[in-house]
Amino acid sequence: MKNTLVFSKNPVTLVGGGDVGAEDIELALGLAPEMVAADGGAANVLDAGHMPFAVIGDFDSIAPTERARIPQDRQFVIHEQASTDFDKALRSISAPVVLAVGFLGGRVDHQLAAFNVLVRHADRPCILIGVHELVFHIPEKLDLDLAPGDVVSLYPMAPVTGRSSGLEWPIDGLTMAPDGQIGTSNRALGPVSLRMEGPGMLGIVPRSVLRHVMQAIAKTVSVPAAP
Template sequence: MNTKIVQYSAPVLLVGGGEVDRQVLAAALPTAGRVVAADGGAAQVLALGRMPDAVYGDMDSLSPEVQAQLDAGVLRAIPEQNSTDFDKCLRHIEAPLVFGYGFLGQRLDHQLAAMTVLVRRADRRCLLIGAEDVVMVCPPDLSLDLPTGTRFSLYPMAPVTGRSTGLRWPIDGLTFTPAGTTGTSNEVDGPVRLTLDGPAMLLILPVACLSALLAGLADAPGTWPARG
């Protein structure tokens, strides 16, 4: 079983088997130095004429016909059933940033599982990009320049506190929990700065904010440590 790490000094493109805008993915693939697929996501990459550098998963969604199209050494089966294919991929990628396509949309249970993995692997900076939204775990400190009125949603996956400027409803003094206070449908009213006290807050922005988010991440001073 070959499960070696994909290591790259620039962002890595990760493709799942869920809903993907083919035009968006086709535009992203040529700019990606490394492309990884999660199980059935390999079919979407191959269909656009790109050979993935690695395919991780239990291979229950990848037909023998598609597997036969993969170059030697690309298929890296991980048969255990205790983690999702997204988790299998993310823990085997070492890169400054991962762009994830094909993990949002369609099945709600798959989306919830992906959100859990984002928090579990918060040391791996990953953006999940869908048709409407981009989602990531908030880093410890993040500043963003977004248009006034932009939808700005925060959702806690565990108890977490923080501070903010530039939001219509500041988060200072609040304790967020999944079953208590959440921060969805907030709005930008100036230059945004967020500081979070733990790796448990999801940031959800309109996909049109992707460039602004990348600019903010380029200046973000730190990342969360790996879980023990």
């Protein structure tokens, strides 16, 4: 893929510079063993006792002492200020799915920017891991192995329609939009199937179903070919 800096046939963990819980990195690494840091996220990686496979960003957030600890051939500087470090990193990774920690919590504007990136780079499947929830862009077809009562929030970042089965309140026939109908606090009746008519819908589900969501998203994408 054009502009790919990190290629992997396995899931990748991406660490940002925001709040990272004590178990967040280890949780992600257990499922996605190759680690990349987005600029200042390198500090979180080093503090956790790991060395990132790559650091990607404009390098305005990483301290010189931390940068000196990282081999030069693992540092990828992108000199532009029109995008966030999360954007720079995600668009540069080719993998079946990316598990991202350190991008939720903290400043609301940073979270909104991360949601924007999920939609604009929907071809780079990514799951944001928060304290209680996961946030991800819903592909055209997605089947989730959920339990009755699991919260399933659907938040449109653009006008979008779709169909569902397994939700307490189906979305069939609804036109959803950020300034119109949204779908927060829906609930699963059991396994859930979603069929979207276009891009733009974010899914928000409990953190406890990470493995199921990861497996479901991975089934919707082709194994990336080497650049």
